[in-house]
Amino acid sequence: MAQSHLFDRQEKATASNPCRVKVLLPVPFSGPLDYLLPATIGELHAGSLVKVPLSGRIVVGVVWPFKNQPEQKTLPDNKLKYVLETIDLLPFPEDLIEFVDWVSAYTLAPQGAVLKMCLSCPQALEPVPVKHHYIAGNIDDPAQRITSGREKVLNIVADGIPRTAADIAAKAAVGESVVRAMATKAMLSVVDLPVDSPFRQPDITLTGPVLSSEQEVAALAIRAAVWVQGFKPFLLDGVTGSGKTEVYFEGLAEALQVPGAQVLVLVPEIALTSQWLERFEDRFGVAPAIWHSDIGTAERRRVWRAVSSGDARVVVGARSALFLPFRQLGFIVVDEEHDPSFKQEEGVLYHARDMAVVRAKLAACPLVLASATPSIETLVNAKEGRYEALIMRERHGSAVLPEMKFIDMRAEPPEAGMWLSPILVKEIEATLAAREQVMLFLNRRGYAPLTLCRTCGHRIECPSCSAWLVEHRFKRELQCHHCGHTEEIPKACPTCKKEETLVACGPGVERLFEEVIARFPTAKVSVVTSDTMTSPTSTGQMIAQIAEGGVDIIIGTQIVTKGYHFPGLTLVGVVDADLGLRGGDLRAGERTFQQLVQVSGRAGRAEKKGRVYLQTYEPEHPVVAALLSGDSESFLELEQSIRQSHAMPPYGRLVAIILSGPDIGAVIEQGRALAATAPAEDGIAVVGPAPAPLTRVRGQYRFRMLLHSRSRDKVQGIVSEWVRRSKKIKGVRLRVDIDPYSFM
């Protein structure tokens, strides 16, 4: 694993190769480029950050090791540019360099595109700005008058801790001008300190709650692996509410005993984890470093640099946190490992769960994949012995799993224009009467998924996508969920021009809200979707309000099904249990199953038992049947055997090729060119090109091809050779998606 002899080699001048270094730049088109080292810099280690010129710009790159570099046509020295300067940051560790190479080779994205994800915070590469701080100066100068304000300031600075003027002023209840004046009179001395405050270290002397025996067994195994170190993947498979978080916290606590060791916890949709953060603070006495796309620039810089220096010991983040420059990774957790949001669908197409396993392997540390509904991929890895499965079947404390029932919508239909069947309505009434909470789950944002003209049948579509516009009545607009296009809701039909003829078809959460407030006018109702959870702060407030019982009925999309703990929630109603099964791709059954188990898992997590009602038109569907019987194992076994018999992932492999461009003719021509050179190896089949289900997005026409390999062996070589061989048509974008999750 650790090839330190290669890594430690310094890139020194030799007679044949005078002071050349390879530098990888965060640009999406290339591998490492050759540069010359000026004598002023001397020697450089692989991993060092440097500034180099690139076509008229100055770019920060990373000195890359010579090993494993594909042959490039090397330029003579006199054509090469010089490295301009080195950056005063610790070099990238070897495991990160290997990780970049590995992800690039696996996803077929250029190394530079992967490095770009590691250098995603340009501000972190510049020196940190400093700010005046003040400490006690010459306080014995008889020429200075000691006013009461000045005396308060002197009392505060007496401890010797440097503080900003604002900080001192606030503590002493004086104006900042008092502090500044004292500095000009030398009563205070100025020290310039970086504006970024350091991270406080987790308190490893604190202990967690007493674990149940199931938790204890799992925690012991994880602690032992963390103590031993070395790569060791676990599946922590515990029913909803079994206390998986407390279990992996034990692994964290063990990792933090090792001086300098760092921990990464990947979570889906980080903005939503206010409850998780509170639990972390309770357990470790400090907040962890947080990394996701919505943190501001200054905080990004602070976290990136602290991860790079090793000061940030625990990072909780979205998938991109995987590419932070950890100094010494000692433990990785992927929470809710089944979550589809771990797959990145833009830029470098990678699956953060899978790449986390690789990261742990390269860092030689243990890893925990936690879920109440593990993915089939992970279950198969556990079954075949590659991961150690730790299983928890019981909820923590006195809580039990909820009772599951279905409502056959053919027999018990809702009233016209309504979406809740009479049975569910009665259950909601009873729950509200008992002063307990209800959650209604409908995975559809907005008011209605389709707006239709009753007169001429026109459906309102997005002007640049082949998709219907979704009515958002709270905002009084129509929205495209693919490109973000919005427009006013028209008064008349755009085609037949008739007025008052447009009708909303089908339900969304906003429409459900309308029905709920009409039926339960005194209930406090909250709609929880990505439209209403706009910032981490407002989200945190909303979640806290629900948890404290300030809301009676929660109407939510999948966003509210993840990991939350609402003690007063006893009834969950799934408004359309069949929704995810329609138009199903490879994973539709699995995904619907996971989603419904997760939403059901929100019910009855404290003393009171929960009930779950699934409204369905197909109670005999295997997914619904599995949920009702509680026999998830048979269902998952069946899913696995179907996949195995068709050699579908994870038994075989899929690779999608997505072609897109503004000119449909060119896209089709590119498809034909690829089809003409499609690989003909045994066990490999190629289907397509065919128009993608989303034929047009943002004005780009889209076609798809799918390569299926019956074997589990890597197919990257075959795919890259195929793409290399085929003719390239101008104006067509070609993207390779290894292990695709979206087939749209």
Ligand SMILES: Nc1ncnc2c1ncn2[C@@H]1O[C@H](COP(=O)(O)OP(=O)(O)OP(=O)(O)O)[C@@H](O)[C@H]1O
């Ligand atoms: N050993 C323990 N002692 C006290 N409380 C515990 C213990 N273990 C778990 N809990 C509490 O039980 C509740 C459920 O735990 P947790 O949220 O970790 O479950 P989970 O397995 O992650 O569930 P889900 O998969 O639904 O997110 C939490 O409120 C947690 O604080």
Ligand SMILES: [Zn+2]
């Ligand atoms: Zn659109």
